Amino acid sequence: MLILTCPYCGVACDETELSAGGEAHLTRHGPGSSDGEFEDYLFMRENPRGVHFERWRHVYGCGKWFHAARSTATLEVFGTYSAQVLIPPDDIRAAVSAKVPGWQWRDLT
Amino acid sequence: MSEAVSALAGATSKGFVDVTEVGLVGMVTVRGDLGDAEFGKAMSAALGVEVPEARRMLVTEGGKLLWMSPDEVLFVCAHAQAEARISTLSEALDGHHHLVANVSDARAVFEVSGTGSAVREALAKLTPADMRPSHLPVGEVRRTRLAQVPAAIWFDDENRATIVCFRSVAGYVFGLLAQASKPGSELGHF
Ligand SMILES: [Zn+2]
Numbered sequence: 001m002l003i004l005t006c007p008y009c010g011v012a013c014d015e016t017e018l019s020a021g022g023e024a025h026l027t028r029h030g031p032g033s034s035d036g037e038f039e040d041y042l043f044m045r046e047n048p049r050g051v052h053f054e055r056w057r058h059v060y061g062c063g064k065w066f067h068a069a070r071s072t073a074t075l076e077v078f079g080t081y082s083a084q085v086l087i088p089p090d091d092i093r094a095a096v097s098a099k100v101p102g103w104q105w106r107d108l109t
Numbered sequence: 110m111s112e113a114v115s116a117l118a119g120a121t122s123k124g125f126v127d128v129t130e131v132g133l134v135g136m137v138t139v140r141g142d143l144g145d146a147e148f149g150k151a152m153s154a155a156l157g158v159e160v161p162e163a164r165r166m167l168v169t170e171g172g173k174l175l176w177m178s179p180d181e182v183l184f185v186c187a188h189a190q191a192e193a194r195i196s197t198l199s200e201a202l203d204g205h206h207h208l209v210a211n212v213s214d215a216r217a218v219f220e221v222s223g224t225g226s227a228v229r230e231a232l233a234k235l236t237p238a239d240m241r242p243s244h245l246p247v248g249e250v251r252r253t254r255l256a257q258v259p260a261a262i263w264f265d266d267e268n269r270a271t272i273v274c275f276r277s278v279a280g281y282v283f284g285l286l287a288q289a290s291k292p293g294s295e296l297g298h299f
Binding site for chain 2 (some may be wrong): 008009010011012014016017060061062063064
């Protein structure tokens with residue numbers, strides 16, 4: 001069972017109170033982009049065993065989207081953070097590093 | 110105007126907790142930036158109560174103000190008072206980006222009452238939310254789900270909780286609460 005704390009309302013939500021939004025921090029490539037970029041945006045996703053960054057929505061509560069950093073292998077949650085950022089903030093990355101030294105996710109370390 | 114009726118006409122169930130459909134309740138949704146001090150001041154003046162902290166409920170003359178999300182509160186009052194409150198709020202919030210809506214007849218309200226930890230016990234069968242008093246104290250509102258539908262829960266005191274759900278699922282929620290409180294099905298967990 002996965003419990004994520006919504007950063008907007010502070011509720012410790014059960015996974016079943018949330019809606020999963022897939023991989024976090026995608027760059028949208030639309031009109032004017034190359035075929036390769038558009039394909040990456042639409043289809044290419046990380047599928048790590050370990051550190052992962054995701055989007056979730058507190059659908060049975062305040063309704064807000066947020067981000068979560070967690071391990072897909074252990075279900076450990078490193079932290080949740082605002083939806084209004086393009087990369088994980090320093091404190092979240094530090095929390096991941098404290099538990100998983102040397103982690104890498106896309107071009108983030 | 111047609112005569113307003115509640116979803117289940119005051120249906121009741123008696124078990125190890127009692128469930129009552131409360132009947133007509135006034136509910137006014139206010140949306141806007143609760144982080145904006147000017148917006149908060151205008152809304153407080155109109156309702157006569159401060160803006161509640163996250164997840165909290167404040168009781169005032171003629172109503173309760175519930176924090177629902179960083180940009181939403183719900184004012185609960187007498188059904189007949191809702192329209193008057195909306196006029197006051199709309200006037201007070203003029204000039205601020207906002208929405209005020211009468212959602213009274215879109216909802217159903219239940220009161221669940223019992224002794225000891227019976228109410229928390231019955232609700233814990235239906236929701237993944239932590240029902241311990243330390244995690245849902247009196248005066249705090251928890252939006253969650255009851256089985257398969259969204260609901261809001263708060264405790265008015267240790268022996269009495271209020272449940273709000275959508276009107277369209279009132280019968281389903283009443284059935285859930287009645288089933289969860291059948292005599293002999295106490296879990297003794299709390
Ligand atoms: Zn939330």
